[in-house]
Amino acid sequence: MKWRSDAPYARALRVCLVSIPLVAMLVAGTIAVVGASASCGGDSAVYADASADAASNCPLSVTGLKTPTWKPPKKGTVGACTPAELDILEQVSSNPDKGFTDLYNAMTSDACRSCVFSTESDATWQPIVWSPTMASGGAFLNFGACYAFTTGGSNECGAAVQNNQFCFDAACPVTCSDRENCLNVAGLSTCASLGTVVRNACGPAISPIFQTCGTFIDGLRAVCGPVIVDAGSDAGDASTTDASDASDASDASDASSDDAGDAADQ
Numbered sequence: 001m002k003w004r005s006d007a008p009y010a011r012a013l014r015v016c017l018v019s020i021p022l023v024a025m026l027v028a029g030t031i032a033v034v035g036a037s038a039s040c041g042g043d044s045a046v047y048a049d050a051s052a053d054a055a056s057n058c059p060l061s062v063t064g065l066k067t068p069t070w071k072p073p074k075k076g077t078v079g080a081c082t083p084a085e086l087d088i089l090e091q092v093s094s095n096p097d098k099g100f101t102d103l104y105n106a107m108t109s110d111a112c113r114s115c116v117f118s119t120e121s122d123a124t125w126q127p128i129v130w131s132p133t134m135a136s137g138g139a140f141l142n143f144g145a146c147y148a149f150t151t152g153g154s155n156e157c158g159a160a161v162q163n164n165q166f167c168f169d170a171a172c173p174v175t176c177s178d179r180e181n182c183l184n185v186a187g188l189s190t191c192a193s194l195g196t197v198v199r200n201a202c203g204p205a206i207s208p209i210f211q212t213c214g215t216f217i218d219g220l221r222a223v224c225g226p227v228i229v230d231a232g233s234d235a236g237d238a239s240t241t242d243a244s245d246a247s248d249a250s251d252a253s254d255a256s257s258d259d260a261g262d263a264a265d266q
Contacts, residue, residue: 058176059186067166070159071125073145073223080115081107081224089116090217100128100139115224127220146219150212152205160194160201167191 092098092106107113118126127145131138148158171190172182213219
């Protein structure tokens with residue numbers, strides 16, 4: 001499948017929701033990459049500039065790189081997907097032979113679909129963006145959605161994270177003979193300025209946001225999943241309440257015994 005030649009950012013044919021955004025390098029305070037890749041390696045992504053001779057020329061130049069202008073996700077989407085639907089998303093994405101269309105068709109409600117998917121031309125960008133349209137079968141993962149949506153995040157942070165990702169995807173296509181080394185080099189050179197933009201846009205909140213957004217599926221759960229209730233905390237509260245009630249009952253029993261004893265003395 002050929003993509004538009006004016007858009008060399010990654011458009012995946014297959015789903016990889018366990019991928020980690022390359023902003024992880026900034027959070028860790030190092031340029032070392034530990035399995036961080038939007039494409040998950042292999043043949044999971046197709047690039048307009050992924051020519052056969054790219055292997056010896058990585059990182060590729062991103063001069064004149066044309067990427068779409070990032071758009072923030074919709075608000076108020078928490079709970080759009082049930083835990084069961086999110087489990088389906090994760091299961092389908094773990095199959096290397098499944099694509100975004102398979103993922104879309106596996107979802108059981110329109111509410112969840114509209115939260116997870118959007119099209120490049122839409123007014124808002126959800127976690128997965130059809131590019132250029134659903135009919136193409138191609139899409140890209142919008143890591144920036146979670147960084148804009150979650151507590152402590154902002155549209156500026158989300159845009160910076162996604163633009164940083166676009167740069168790495170274009171500079172280090174999967175045809176690079178040593179993509180991990182390419183990403184390290186690009187982080188210090190080709191895409192270094194965008195890393196600075198991320199730091200400035202997200203500020204100190206980048207670390208706690210990364211704890212929420214983590215892998216792409218983590219971010220998906222944050223944007224579209226139900227509110228997570230801390231069952232352990234609730235159980236602890238209940239236990240404390242029960243213990244307090246038992247203590248009150250014991251005090252009442254002691255008081256009753258004392259009253260009875262006083263009455264007998266009289």
